[in-house]
Amino acid sequence: MSALSPTVVAAIDDLELAARIVVEGLRTGGHRSPFHGYSTEFRQHRPYRAGDDLKYLDWKLFARSDRLYTRQFRETTNLSVMIVLDTSASMAFPPEGVSKCQYGQIVAAALSYLVSEQGHAVGLMTMDAGKLSYVAARGGRQHLRALLARIDRFTPAGAWDPARVIARSAQLLQRRGVVIVISDFYDAEEETRREMRRVAQRGHDVAMLQLISPSEMELPYTDHVELEDLESGERRLVDATTIAPAYHDAIHDFIARCRGNALRDGVDYALMSTATPPETALRDYLLRRSRGLAAGHAPRAVQK
Amino acid sequence: MTWGNAWAWAGLVTLALPVLIHLLSRGHARVQRFPTLRFLEASRLLPTRRTRLHDLLLLAVRASILAAAVIALAQPALRTANRSRAVGRTLVRAIVLDTSASMERATTSGGRAVDSARAMARRIAGEAQASMLIETRFPPRAIAGAVEWLNTQTGRGELVVVSDFQRGTLSAADLAIVPPTVGVRLQRILVREPTLPVDLIARSGHDDVIARTTLTPQSTNVEWSLRRSAVHTSNDQLSLLAGPSEGVRADASRRAAETFAVRAPLDSAHAIAIVYPQFAQRADLLRTASVPAARWATEIVARLHADSILAVSSMSAVAAISTTGGDTTRGLVVARTIAGKPTVVAMQDSSDGAQRLLLFSFVDAGSLTSAALITAVNGARSLATPLSELEPSTLSDATLAALRREPAVEAAARNSTNRTAGASDGRWLWLLALLLLALETWMRRALPPASLSRPRLDANERAA
Numbered sequence: 138m139s140a141l142s143p144t145v146v147a148a149i150d151d152l153e154l155a156a157r158i159v160v161e162g163l164r165t166g167g168h169r170s171p172f173h174g175y176s177t178e179f180r181q182h183r184p185y186r187a188g189d190d191l192k193y194l195d196w197k198l199f200a201r202s203d204r205l206y207t208r209q210f211r212e213t214t215n216l217s218v219m220i221v222l223d224t225s226a227s228m229a230f231p232p233e234g235v236s237k238c239q240y241g242q243i244v245a246a247a248l249s250y251l252v253s254e255q256g257h258a259v260g261l262m263t264m265d266a267g268k269l270s271y272v273a274a275r276g277g278r279q280h281l282r283a284l285l286a287r288i289d290r291f292t293p294a295g296a297w298d299p300a301r302v303i304a305r306s307a308q309l310l311q312r313r314g315v316v317i318v319i320s321d322f323y324d325a326e327e328e329t330r331r332e333m334r335r336v337a338q339r340g341h342d343v344a345m346l347q348l349i350s351p352s353e354m355e356l357p358y359t360d361h362v363e364l365e366d367l368e369s370g371e372r373r374l375v376d377a378t379t380i381a382p383a384y385h386d387a388i389h390d391f392i393a394r395c396r397g398n399a400l401r402d403g404v405d406y407a408l409m410s411t412a413t414p415p416e417t418a419l420r421d422y423l424l425r426r427s428r429g430l431a432a433g434h435a436p437r438a439v440q441k
Numbered sequence: 442m443t444w445g446n447a448w449a450w451a452g453l454v455t456l457a458l459p460v461l462i463h464l465l466s467r468g469h470a471r472v473q474r475f476p477t478l479r480f481l482e483a484s485r486l487l488p489t490r491r492t493r494l495h496d497l498l499l500l501a502v503r504a505s506i507l508a509a510a511v512i513a514l515a516q517p518a519l520r521t522a523n524r525s526r527a528v529g530r531t532l533v534r535a536i537v538l539d540t541s542a543s544m545e546r547a548t549t550s551g552g553r554a555v556d557s558a559r560a561m562a563r564r565i566a567g568e569a570q571a572s573m574l575i576e577t578r579f580p581p582r583a584i585a586g587a588v589e590w591l592n593t594q595t596g597r598g599e600l601v602v603v604s605d606f607q608r609g610t611l612s613a614a615d616l617a618i619v620p621p622t623v624g625v626r627l628q629r630i631l632v633r634e635p636t637l638p639v640d641l642i643a644r645s646g647h648d649d650v651i652a653r654t655t656l657t658p659q660s661t662n663v664e665w666s667l668r669r670s671a672v673h674t675s676n677d678q679l680s681l682l683a684g685p686s687e688g689v690r691a692d693a694s695r696r697a698a699e700t701f702a703v704r705a706p707l708d709s710a711h712a713i714a715i716v717y718p719q720f721a722q723r724a725d726l727l728r729t730a731s732v733p734a735a736r737w738a739t740e741i742v743a744r745l746h747a748d749s750i751l752a753v754s755s756m757s758a759v760a761a762i763s764t765t766g767g768d769t770t771r772g773l774v775v776a777r778t779i780a781g782k783p784t785v786v787a788m789q790d791s792s793d794g795a796q797r798l799l800l801f802s803f804v805d806a807g808s809l810t811s812a813a814l815i816t817a818v819n820g821a822r823s824l825a826t827p828l829s830e831l832e833p834s835t836l837s838d839a840t841l842a843a844l845r846r847e848p849a850v851e852a853a854a855r856n857s858t859n860r861t862a863g864a865s866d867g868r869w870l871w872l873l874a875l876l877l878l879a880l881e882t883w884m885r886r887a888l889p890p891a892s893l894s895r896p897r898l899d900a901n902e903r904a905a
Contacts, residue, residue: 387480
């Protein structure tokens with residue numbers, strides 16, 4: 138199955154259908170779930186071996202049988218995933234073609250679909266007209282539909298407070314879960330980083346999906362152009378030809394800084410271009426995440 | 442390369458227009474919505490680069506369109522070999538041939554200068570499409586007529602003067618009436634410098650004063666001598682026809698006139714008579730005489746007309762009799778009073794089978810005007826070479842080169858009926874301007890911005 142272009146996927150009105158198409162594309166790899174839940178359901182006992190964590194010793198069994206057994210648990214489906222979606226005005230770029238917001242909606246919907254299909258709970262946190270907008274993390278088909286409908290309804294406008302949204306989403310997770318932030322990360326860079334680090338330190342699995350369009354990377358103008366900030370409305374007259382080299386350096390520095398900070402803070406990072414088919418971008422990201430899990434880097438799944 | 446409309450070059454000032462447009466259009470920079478301005482360097486804001494031109498290629502094309510149009514309006518004509526031949530075929534020449542006395546001198550190759558001049562005039566005339574030859578002893582006087590004739594012709598006009606260019610023959614002032622589009626060619630006939638002395642004889646009554654003159658361009662040597670002449674100035678073909686009461690006064694006038702020396706020899710082949718008012722047959726002569734037609738007669742009338750002493754004395758004279766005594770309208774008025782009444786009228790009749798010039802005087806026989814008339818007639822009958830014709834020096838080659846000029850091609854193009862000979866090459870420039878206009882339109886609409894032609898970074902590849 139070849140990857141559909143972002144334009145084609147974005148043209149599908151039904152976000153659930155679009156999400157399903159993207160996820161179907163992901164499944165062709167046949168990889169295992171990249172999200173790992175907590176092991177709460179008891180599976181079996183096995184004899185204690187030196188080095189096993191003493192907290193998993195079944196003391197009651199030891200009292201009855203005078204033998205040391207270690208408890209083992211089966212993986213369950215009650216992982217909670219919180220998707221944080223940036224709907225600020227800067228996400229409305231580029232005006233032609235697939236905007237970052239549309240792309241983010243598709244990615245969010247696909248992730249929600251994927252997580253829900255695997256039996257996990259998924260929720261949404263964003264900011265709408267200056268107020269937090271929240272959908273609690275739950276599983277089930279109906280919840281997924283309601284969630285997708287909510288994602289579909291958003292239009293990019295105004296500014297947002299990423300630190301507050303991320304902090305709130307982490308608070309609302311019942312227990313340690315996964316927080317996926319989909320944004321261009323232009324706003325409040327330092328505060329956002331600090332908050333993601335704090336959430337990660339609290340044991341959550343934090344992922345940072347940075348969306349960017351090729352037009353932003355290239356500054357596709359010549360001569361004199363008056364640029365208007367989508368969020369603040371501020372205008373600045375510039376000679377695009379002259380400033381282009383400095384602009385390229387600045388935005389590449391920014392992206393490199395975001396990635397470097399994420400690595401240092403233990404945050405999972407992926408850069409997604411709106412020119413790349415969403416399923417390709419997601420597959421690349423999830424494969425990388427799975428490899429990271431196999432290598433024992435990123436997962437914060439714990440044994441009880 | 443020649444230009445049909447050099448004033449069109451003033452249109453080059455329009456080149457400032459595209460430059461101004463490119464400088465000012467910056468004020469209408471398009472607005473583009475952009476996610477964030479945080480990566481734009483503040484130091485690169487536009488106001489610091491206000492004088493910088495943008496889109497230099499587009500500016501160059503626009504300026505080229507205007508330049509091509511301006512040059513096309515200037516009507517350039519590239520002078521190719523074919524065109525030069527075509528224009529040459531339209532050459533029209535008016536040739537003025539100097540036949541003055543100095544042209545009687547020998548050329549450096551032997552023979553008379555005037556003969557060489559005629560041969561050269563024929564050759565020059567043969568090179569032109571049309572030509573006209575004027576032989577004259579006073580070339581400056583013939584120039585006006587030659588120019589008039591050239592103006593009636595189509596093609597490149599050229600005035601040719603063939604002469605020895607003795608000093609005084611021609612000057613820049615004489616050529617001032619030649620239009621700038623008409624070419625001037627001055628063809629010199631080389632003559633030998635006079636080495637033998639010339640005898641200049643001044644006759645007064647029976648006395649001849651002989652001045653043996655040796656002329657060189659550097660100096661003039663004169664030896665004077667006096668001799669008794671066998672011929673008396675009055676004992677010749679000039680007769681005074683006066684009434685009985687006028688005889689004494691007429692004779693007194695003759696004697697007064699003889700005090701003026703006349704350069705010998707005098708014309709003794711043609712009869713001249715001055716008819717005074719009281720002469721008995723005057724009325725008959727007036728009735729029967731006719732307009733002077735003989736060449737010698739008209740020449741003498743012309744010399745009398747140009748005589749300054751006669752002209753001045755006539756002005757202050759009082760007409761003795763009315764001009765109603767005969768029909769003077771058939772005669773040539775030689776001199777007038779200041780009121781405009783004729784004092785001397787020239788006519789011609791035949792006496793004993795020979796032509797005679799009759800000069801009817803309308804003033805008293807003993808008046809100053811009468812004496813001036815006799816003096817003027819004696820002077821006009823002189824066959825001696827005018828002193829000016831003895832001038833040995835000639836105009837320098839540099840002087841002639843300064844007066845010389847080529848006939849204008851564009852004038853030929855305007856006059857010529859053969860349009861291909863002088864057609865402007867402007868049409869090719871108009872074509873070029875149209876092509877450039879199409880290029881400019883294409884550049885404005887279709888040319889992708891330079892930044893889009895750069896390879897894009899693949900964000901995912903970078904991320905990977």
